[in-house]
Amino acid sequence: MSRVIAARHRRATDDPRWAKVLVIGSVMAFLALVLILPLVAVFAEAFRKGIGAALEAVGNPDALAAVKLTLITAAIAVPFNAVFGLCASWAIAKHDFWGKSFLITLIDLPFSVSPVVAGLIYVLVFGLQGWMGEWLLDNDLKIIFAVPGIVLATIFVTFPFVARELIPLMQEQGTSEEEAAVSMGASGLYTFWRVTAPNVRWGLLYGVLLCNARAMGEFGAVSVVSGHIRGLTNTMPLHVEILYNEYEFVGAFAVAALLCLLAVVTLVLKTALEVAQPDVRAGRGGH
Amino acid sequence: MTAETAERRPQAKRPLFRRRSAIPGFGLTMGVTLTVLSLIVLIPLSAVVLKAAQQSPAEFWSVATSERALAAYRLTFGAAFIAALVNGVFGVLTAWALVRYDFPGKTVVNALVDLPFALPTAVAGIALATLYAPTGWIGQFLAPLGIQAAYNPVGVTIALIFIGLPFVVRTIEPVLRDAAEDVEEAAASLGASRFDTIVRVVLPALAPAWLTGFALAFARGVGEYGSVIFIAGNMPYKSEIAPLLIIIQLEQFEYARAATIAVVMLAVSFTMLLIINAIQAWSRRFA
Numbered sequence: 001m002s003r004v005i006a007a008r009h010r011r012a013t014d015d016p017r018w019a020k021v022l023v024i025g026s027v028m029a030f031l032a033l034v035l036i037l038p039l040v041a042v043f044a045e046a047f048r049k050g051i052g053a054a055l056e057a058v059g060n061p062d063a064l065a066a067v068k069l070t071l072i073t074a075a076i077a078v079p080f081n082a083v084f085g086l087c088a089s090w091a092i093a094k095h096d097f098w099g100k101s102f103l104i105t106l107i108d109l110p111f112s113v114s115p116v117v118a119g120l121i122y123v124l125v126f127g128l129q130g131w132m133g134e135w136l137l138d139n140d141l142k143i144i145f146a147v148p149g150i151v152l153a154t155i156f157v158t159f160p161f162v163a164r165e166l167i168p169l170m171q172e173q174g175t176s177e178e179e180a181a182v183s184m185g186a187s188g189l190y191t192f193w194r195v196t197a198p199n200v201r202w203g204l205l206y207g208v209l210l211c212n213a214r215a216m217g218e219f220g221a222v223s224v225v226s227g228h229i230r231g232l233t234n235t236m237p238l239h240v241e242i243l244y245n246e247y248e249f250v251g252a253f254a255v256a257a258l259l260c261l262l263a264v265v266t267l268v269l270k271t272a273l274e275v276a277q278p279d280v281r282a283g284r285g286g287h
Numbered sequence: 288m289t290a291e292t293a294e295r296r297p298q299a300k301r302p303l304f305r306r307r308s309a310i311p312g313f314g315l316t317m318g319v320t321l322t323v324l325s326l327i328v329l330i331p332l333s334a335v336v337l338k339a340a341q342q343s344p345a346e347f348w349s350v351a352t353s354e355r356a357l358a359a360y361r362l363t364f365g366a367a368f369i370a371a372l373v374n375g376v377f378g379v380l381t382a383w384a385l386v387r388y389d390f391p392g393k394t395v396v397n398a399l400v401d402l403p404f405a406l407p408t409a410v411a412g413i414a415l416a417t418l419y420a421p422t423g424w425i426g427q428f429l430a431p432l433g434i435q436a437a438y439n440p441v442g443v444t445i446a447l448i449f450i451g452l453p454f455v456v457r458t459i460e461p462v463l464r465d466a467a468e469d470v471e472e473a474a475a476s477l478g479a480s481r482f483d484t485i486v487r488v489v490l491p492a493l494a495p496a497w498l499t500g501f502a503l504a505f506a507r508g509v510g511e512y513g514s515v516i517f518i519a520g521n522m523p524y525k526s527e528i529a530p531l532l533i534i535i536q537l538e539q540f541e542y543a544r545a546a547t548i549a550v551v552m553l554a555v556s557f558t559m560l561l562i563i564n565a566i567q568a569w570s571r572r573f574a
Contacts, residue, residue, distance in 0.1 A: 013387075013468045015481060020388055027384045028396070030377045033425075034449055035402050038414035041424065045417060084323050091316040095308050103320075105560070109328055112556040114510025116530035117549045120537065121331035124338050129542055131334065156327055179309045188311035210404065217407025219513035224534065237409040237513070244413050244517065256410040263405035270405075271398040 042260050045253035057243075057251035058258060065231040066239035066255070069147065073222075073235060074215040077154040081211055082204065085162025089200075090192070093170030094178060104167065110159040118156045119224025122149055145227030150235065153221040158211045165207030166200055169279065173199055202277040206270065213266040217259060335553070338546035350547040359529040360551070362440055366528075367508030370447035371455075371501045378455025378500060379493070385456070386463045400456050403449055408513025415446055416517040438520030443528060446514040451504030458500030459493060466492055495570030499563055506559040510552065 015023075046054045057063060088107060092100060110118065124130050126143040136143060143149045177199070181191040219237040226233045228242060236255055243252035273280055339347060350356070384390070385397055403411065417423050419437040421430045429436050436442060466489070474484040512530040520526040527535075529552055536545035 011472075013471045013475075015387070019481075023380055024384050024388060024390050027377065027381045031381070031396060031399060034452065035399050037418060037424070038411060038449070039402070039406075041414045041418050042410060045414075084320070087316040087319040087323075091313060091320050094310045095313045095317075097313075097317075105564070106324060106329070107320075109332070109560075112506055112510075112560050113332070114512065114530050114533075114549075114552055114556070116512050116533050117335065117510070117552060120533060120545055120549050121335050123537065124334040124542065124546065125331050127542075129540070152327070156331070159327060175308070175310055182309050182311065191310070192312070213405045217405075217410070219407060219409040220511075220530065223512075224537065237407045240407075240409050240413065241517075249417075252413060256407075256413060259407045259410045263402065263407070263410075266405045267398045267401060270401065271394065275394075 039260060039264075042253055042256050045249060046257040048253075049250050053250050054254040054257070057248075057254040060251070062231050062234070063239060063251070063255055066234045066236045067258070069150070069234065070216050070236040072147070073151050073154050074212055076151050077158055077215045078208060078212050080155055081158055082162050082208055084159070085166050085207060086204070088163045089166035089170045090196070092167050093173075094175050094196075104164075107163050108160050110156050115157055115218065115220030116224055118221040119153050122152050122156075122225050126152075144225050145229065145233060147233065149225035150222050150233060153225045154215050154218055157218050157221050158215045161211035161214065162204065162207035165203050165210070165280075169200055169203040170196070202273060203280050206273055206280040209266055209270055209273070213263065216262055332553075335546045335549050338543055339550040342543050342547070346543075347547055350544050351551050355523055355527070356529070356532060356548060356551075358524045359527050359532045359548075362443060362526065363509055363529040364555075366440055366443040366447055367451075367505050367511075370444050370451050370508050371505040373444075373448050374451045374455045374504050375497060375501050378452060378504075379459055379497065381452075381456045382459040382463055386460060401453050403451075403453050408450070408511070409517070411449055412446065412514040412517035415449060415514065416442070419445060419518060437518050439526050442518035442520065443515050443526060446518050447508040447511060450511050450514055451508050454503040454507060455497070455500035458503060459496045462493060462496040495566055498566050499570075502559055502563045502566065506556060506563075509555060509559075 092103065123144055126132055126136060126149065128137065128144075130144075143152070177195050178191050181195045182188070186194070216235075217237060218235075219241070222235055223238060223241070226235070226238055228234060228238060230242070234242065236259055240252050240255050240259070243249075243255065342350070381396075381400060385393065385400075416437055419426045419429070419442060421427065421435065421437070423437070426436055434441075436445060470488055470492075471484050474488045475481070479487070510530060512528070512534075515528055516531055519528060519531070521531060529548060533545045533548050533552075536542075536548065
């Protein structure tokens with residue numbers, strides 16, 4: 001009976017069929033133009049001279065050095081920000097104190113700073129003309145135009161990723177489970193490990209995933225502090241830039257295709273996580 | 288008397304800034320959070336302000352408002368504004384299609400919306416430059432029409448459309464999902480047409496989220512570097528964005544000048560951040 005009615009009368013919140021087709025059609029066309037076409041173009045350009053040429057460009061020693069530096073940078077920056085995110089979310093979500101929302105704003109700050117400015121600030125602190133320039137020179141330490149600067153700039157631009165994922169998640173979960181554990185005599189570390197960590201592990205993974213994608217792909221901030229020394233301070237995105245500016249298009253797009261694969265894998269894992277664990281999306285805003 | 292002191296005592300012992308909690312680890316995690324935040328974000332950011340402040344106010348003003356800098360701000364803010372508007376339109380349509388309609392490939396579309404977050408900006412930059420160059424897949428159709436899409440402000444806008452899209456979609460989506468459909472049903476049952484319902488009931492309710500998404504996309508566009516420089520052409524006074532101007536000053540070892548432009552951009556970013564927070568506080572009053 002009710003099915004008959006449903007078939008005859010549209011629900012008040014249903015749009016007419018032509019409107020649906022129009023909206024879905026224009027959305028698909030827009031996304032194909034803006035998102036899919038660039039992705040396809042990268043692979044088309046990479047394989048323009050055949051798979052051999054593309055593989056050769058990726059196997060080039062400078063390209064391999066860039067891949068290695070990108071992996072090293074992410075291997076330091078991502079765990080660093082994960083530990084920071086866990087500390088910050090424990091302090092913020094499990095305790096009450098004055099100025100909490102201001103602290104959250106400060107943690108979010110790197111998202112609203114231009115990547116170029118993010119690089120600039122470290123040049124002003126650690127560069128030759130910077131605050132610590134002379135001291136670093138005297139002690140034979142190099143941060144700018146070297147790997148530590150690249151790692152620092154990467155940590156800065158990916159700073160909020162894990163924290164902003166975990167803070168809303170932990171706030172939503174409340175403190176009652178931890179209070180129960182502590183009142184029964186569990187130590188703080190034990191409570192964290194056996195009660196909190198299992199509750200937030202998928203959210204943590206989600207944050208780490210996004211953090212890693214940005215860490216491996218960061219360009220502006222790293223470009224300012226790197227000095228572009230081939231084989232030494234070139235990350236993959238910087239290597240892409242150098243090859244592109246030298247009109248080595250096959251090489252540039254071959255390395256770019258590797259980064260595209262990273263992006264696609266990130267999106268697939270992220271979608272799989274969202275489907276399996278709908279909570280992880282709970283705290284996500286626009287980033 | 289004794290009863291009175293006993294009553295007062297716990298209050299006197301309570302720290303001013305924090306309510307006591309049974310959960311341990313506040314001191315440690317808060318200490319780590321504040322230390323890392325200061326060392327990575329706050330102190331380096333203050334370096335740029337102090338560097339800019341080394342100049343006299345007159346010098347600062349003349350650098351901040353030089354012809355070339357003003358041209359760069361106009362391009363950066365103008366392109367970011369137009370791109371955010373375009374995303375404002377297609378972002379709403381995309382969010383609407385994702386929340387209200389079922390269509391084949393919806394999961395893929397949903398994952399794809401986040402591509403600009405996952406794809407390294409330099410990769411997006413060279414892909415867009417290749418597509419929209421006069422010989423590119425899209426550029427070759429625009430060239431006979433007399434439209435040049437790459438290496439000018441149009442190219443900058445195209446890159447910023449790519450970068451900003453997810454901000455609008457992901458800000459509107461949850462609001463649309465939580466919106467009560469019974470309001471729309473009420474409007475329909477009172478005789479409003481579907482069009483009237485959407486324009487007068489649905490869209491006004493989305494306004495705060497739309498503004499937030501617009502502001503986020505705009506703020507991101509203003510600071511964006513990697514995806515823009517390949518397609519911009521980078522001609523002084525014509526297609527040179529503000530972040531690039533910082534890099535150019537830096538390459539000429541004009542640190543104070545670089546810091547000056549950076550301070551102007553930081554001021555804009557923080558203003559945007561305040562506006563976004565204000566919009567969100569304002570929308571919560573109606574929630």
